Amino acid sequence: MSIIFDSHNNTFHLQGKNTSYIFQVIRGGYLAHLYWGHKIRNYNMSNPLSFIDRGFCANPFADDRKFSLDTIPQEYTTYGNGDFRIPTYEIQLENGSTITNLTYVSHKIFKGKPALNGLPSVYTLSDDEAETLEVTLEDDIAGVRAMLLYTVFNDFNVITRSVIFENIGCENINLLRALSASVDFRDDDFQLITLYGSHTNEKNICRRNIVPGIQMVDSARGASSPQQAPFLALVRNNTTETTGEVYSFNFVYSGNFTGQVEVDQYKNTRVAMGINPFQFNWMLEPGKCFQTPEVVMTYSSNGLDEMSQEYHKLYTTRLCRGSFKNKPRPILINNWEATYFDFNAEKLKDIIKSAKDLGIELFVLDDGWFGKRDNDLSSLGDWFVDKKKLPNGLEDIASYANILGMEFGLWFEPEMISQDSELYRNHPDWCIHTPNRDPIVGRNQLVLDLSRHDVCDYLIESIADILSKNNITYVKWDMNRHMTHIGSSALEPSRQREVPHRYILGLYHIMETLVSRFPNVLFESCSSGGGRFDAGMLYYMPQTWTSDNTDAICRLKIQYGTSLLYPPITMGAHISTCPNHQVGRITPLETRGHVAMSGNLGYELDLTKLTDEEKLLIKGQISKYKEIRNTIQFGRFHRILSPFEGNETAWNFISKDEKEVVAFYFKTLSEPATSITTLKLKGLDPNRNYINLDTSEIFGGDELIHVGITLPRIKKDFISLMFHFKSLDDY
Structure with a gap:
């Protein structure tokens, strides 16, 4: 039994794998907390409650000054x-x-x-x-x-x-x-x-x-x-x-x-x-x-x-559900930082062709394909194709990708509405707003009122129409605006403070409906990157765009911090161009690759402008990632060195069967007179022998854990190293 009720002492003892949680029904029917911690076999009241007469403490029972809810753990x-x-x-x-x-x-x-x-x-x-x-x-x-x-x-x-x-x-x-x-x-x-x-x-x-x-x-x-x-x-x-x-x-x-x-x-x-x-x-x-x-x-x-x-x-x-829970996630190219809003069908096809040549598996068309969306001033809510940019529709782009053996994905921002849109002109009351006040915009947009059933129905049907008419296997679901002037014209005054929670319930209803209707679409959540990276979203969408910041050095902290809760398979991580568009940093392509390969690998740059040397390096990254993908996405992840505590970052991945190990080391800035760094790996089978696939050196798992690897001194900024080991018995 995992839960034991002791009727003599009125205690509940909840037992997990290695933890116990205990509370008690005490006088008056109150629930008193007794213990949470390491698992124990039995609880025999070793730490009973202490009742003390404390000054300024109110007493629910007039005859007992020692009993106060202000002093009892509850x-x-x-x-x-x-x-x-x-x-x-x-x-x-x-x-x-x-x-x-x-x-x-x-x-x-x-x-x-x-x-x-x-x-x-x-x-x-x-x-x-x-x-x-x-x-x-x-x-x-x-x-x-x-x-x-x-x-x-x-x-x-x-x-x-x-x-x-x-x-x-x-x-x-x-x-x-x-x-x-x-x-x-x-x-x-x-x-x-x-x-x-x-x-x-x-x-x-x-x-x-x-x-x-x-x-x-x-x-x-x-x-x-x-x-x-x-x-x-x-x-x-x-x-x-x-x-x-x-x-x-x-x-x-x-x-x-x-x-x-x-x-x-x-x-x-x-x-x-x-x-x-x-x-x-x-x-x-x-x-x-x-x-x-x-x-x-x-x-x-x-x-x-x-x-x-x-x-x-x-x-x-x-928590994660659906057919993609146990499927390897595809390597993708997203056109956003390559083109922003400035693209046409031919430009997209050029990127797709270049991506195919490099071994990329999925092309994702980002913002700008719908309505009259040439900038962020208009068209959110108008989920129909801009025939000026794409005269033959989405099917033309999807078919081109499919013919080359690639999949096709699409960006939406369903929860938002532009004032310059057909939807707003037809339904100005569909946005979150308060009466008699001019709306406050953010990113030139307003928030749709998902507490309304008619708004939810519109979004479900408009998105479903796009997904059912095109061979789309991936959706990036963005949300770039927080709520202001919170109110709904569909709710009575006494219920206006229910709007934020009703909005979330409406969002969950929309997502549940769509992921059920389209089980073969991989949905990735996004909120200007990691603005809504939470366990609630993962229930519907098994991965999240971790941050709009694609700078590899910034991503060390972002991905390290995210890993406290969420595994690498849930983190979208892309290689972008240099100088980086968010911070202007110039970082080696190898380092950018190692950071992005520590999550779900993708690219977000103009592949048609790469040099031959860059193409060769990216081909190698993609080939290597395909080789280690199962270990990165489905193995165990261990943090080794923290970017929050110094100039170095390190982590490693272990396959489920502990036969493969992938480790990454990063150093942000070169320093004079530095000490020698020894990298001690985590989580390996100490009784196995592992071979370094790059050097053919053989080490015991216990040696890699306790003795570690001596790292070379490299006099460059923003360096990274990758180590790939396999069990010698299976090599």
């Missing part, structure tokens, strides 16, 4: 009953009161994991893989029921959590706050790791000591955002890549979120995560339910690498 918390820390939920009744008191009523334990209505979530292929605990809490006075859902997996150190709220009363209620998970720790000996950034500078790693009070990551932009990722981890001060404890939280959601850490007056630490309560409200009518998105919680006793391995394996096998 599971799911409210405000107003004496706990002054971060509340997990808040409900407003029709009388204006926001006081509720949800307490334990019952529970049930069952095999498997239920799907979440209208939301992405981790899943199981068999009910034997996991067990779920559903704990029911009720407040009869308020007429509210909450079902807390916990799922624990046999083969992962993972617990997923979400909540279903139900109105069991006779009056409307308003959810003002509905977070998905809360965990109370009994100490504050932690550092906090988060991922922050901006457009073209995503997924930077921040590690800092937690302090008394609240520290928070969040987004109120309508998307999970490049500014802060919906993730946080508490780690011990001595935690490294391979040692120390990690408690991590990742939100499977693509909209507004919050992740909060509070250290209270007694050095207890509370973590809470869910939909951002800022500007949030959800009116719940009698008999109706509200499902919160899911939080994926992992525990590691062996550092950040083990945490990442849990997320990588879970997300590739039990």
Whole structure:
């Protein structure tokens, strides 16, 4: 059994692969958190709660000054009953009161994991893989029921959590706050790791000591955002890549979120995560339910690498779906940085012909193929072909690629609308807006109101029409605008604060419909690059354009930070021209190749302008990537040297059978009087012997792990090295 209920002590013990999570029903039906950490066989109340008479603490039981919700570690918390820390939920009744008191009523334990209505979530292929605990809490006075859902997996150190709220009363209620998970720790000996950034500078790693009070990551932009990722981890001060404890939280959601850490007056630490309560409200009518998105919680006793391995394996096998989940991803050429909006059919065919000669497998036509799209001032929403640029339509370009043995892909930005478009002229009310105010534009565009069913239906049918009439095997789904003047003409005034969440529900509905209708299309999500790189999107689209920044040196940090949560197979990584269009840097083509080969390899430059030397080098990159692709995309990824800590970066990949190893080393700037660098690989089978395919040298796996490789001194900036080993027994 994975979940054990001790009726004598009223404790729940959830057991994963190597983790235990324990809480208890205590006096008054409150849920008290007892333990989360390394797996234990049995729990015999070795750390019972301590009840102390604390000053300024309110007491729900008048006869007991030692019992206060302000001092008890809890599971799911409210405000107003004496706990002054971060509340997990808040409900407003029709009388204006926001006081509720949800307490334990019952529970049930069952095999498997239920799907979440209208939301992405981790899943199981068999009910034997996991067990779920559903704990029911009720407040009869308020007429509210909450079902807390916990799922624990046999083969992962993972617990997923979400909540279903139900109105069991006779009056409307308003959810003002509905977070998905809360965990109370009994100490504050932690550092906090988060991922922050901006457009073209995503997924930077921040590690800092937690302090008394609240520290928070969040987004109120309508998307999970490049500014802060919906993730946080508490780690011990001595935690490294391979040692120390990690408690991590990742939100499977693509909209507004919050992740909060509070250290209270007694050095207890509370973590809470869910939909951002800022500007949030959800009116719940009698008999109706509200499902919160899911939080994926992992525990590691062996550092950040083990945490990442849990997320990588879970997300590739039990979050990503569809036929492409286990298929090698194609090497592509995207025309964006080659042509931008300035292209015609002949120019595209020239690029396709050059790509075929180099061994590229997929041509992707980016922005500018529709409406009258000669710049970013017009035509978003008008999903019909610009016959001025493409007189014979998309079929002409797709057929040309197919005849040469290549596939054809297409860019869309479905969620946006230009004011200069037929769609806007016909349906000005279809954009997100507020009455009597001129709209604020971003990138010369507005956001379509996906909280409306008619807008969702239009997008589904217009995109489906393009996909069904052309041999398209890949879609790049872009989103380049956050929400302002948030409102919907289709919703009553009392429901206007529901728009951001309803938008995300509409987006998920659109994507679910399209990926189901077109199972042979590989969908890649994009939001000006990594602006919506989150677990919610991966449920529908198994890879993401990691950043609009294609500079290889910048990409070292971006891809390294992204790898904390997401495996390389989910990361789109392209080789672009020099000087780089984002930062102006000139980087060797070999280095650009090694960085891009560390994800899903692609090219984004004008192939028709390459020198013979560049063509030869790119042919070699493509040939090599095809040779190592399965190991890069389906193997294990290990970080070795961090670009956030110095001038060097390194990582390596191990095939599933541990018979192939691919390692990359990068040095940003040349330095005088440098020490000799030894690169120690990770994850190899110590009992195997491996041959270096470039030098024919043979080393034991244990030698490569513990002794390492001495790297040559190279007096150049922006250098990279690649090492390719195979098991000697299979060579």
